[in-house]
Amino acid sequence: xxxxxxxxxxxxxxEFGELKKAIDFVFASAQVEKFLKSLKSAxxxxxxxxxxxxxxxxxxxxxxxxxxAQSLYQAMAVSxxxxxxxxxxxxxxxxxxxxxxKFHRVYQYS
Numbered sequence: 001x002x003x004x005x006x007x008x009x010x011x012x013x014x015e016f017g018e019l020k021k022a023i024d025f026v027f028a029s030a031q032v033e034k035f036l037k038s039l040k041s042a043x044x045x046x047x048x049x050x051x052x053x054x055x056x057x058x059x060x061x062x063x064x065x066x067x068x069a070q071s072l073y074q075a076m077a078v079s080x081x082x083x084x085x086x087x088x089x090x091x092x093x094x095x096x097x098x099x100x101x102k103f104h105r106v107y108q109y110s
Contacts, residue, residue, distance in 0.1 A: 011077040019072045022062040027091040036103040
């Protein structure tokens with residue numbers, strides 16, 4: 001039996017789309033190392049979504065989006081927030097293993 005994610009309708013489509021686009025941008029091959037360096041210098045773990053939002057790391061790397069990542073996130077319904085957080089965490093796990101090794105402290109659990 002394989003895992004299948006349940007489909008949940010997005011309520012805040014504009015905010016969800018903007019934030020997803022910013023997440024895709026910071027995990028693009030040309031930007032991911034800059035993103036991980038930003039996390040390292042801010043002493044934030046890669047999976048600490050709330051601290052990343054609070055420190056505006058996504059905004060710094062992604063540049064201009066319609067609002068800050070944190071304000072977009074806070075404007076969403078709770079179900080949309082959960083989907084964005086899950087999407088972000090899935091992107092964290094897709095990072096090239098060589099980069100993950102290089103930034104092992106960012107990827108450490110506590």
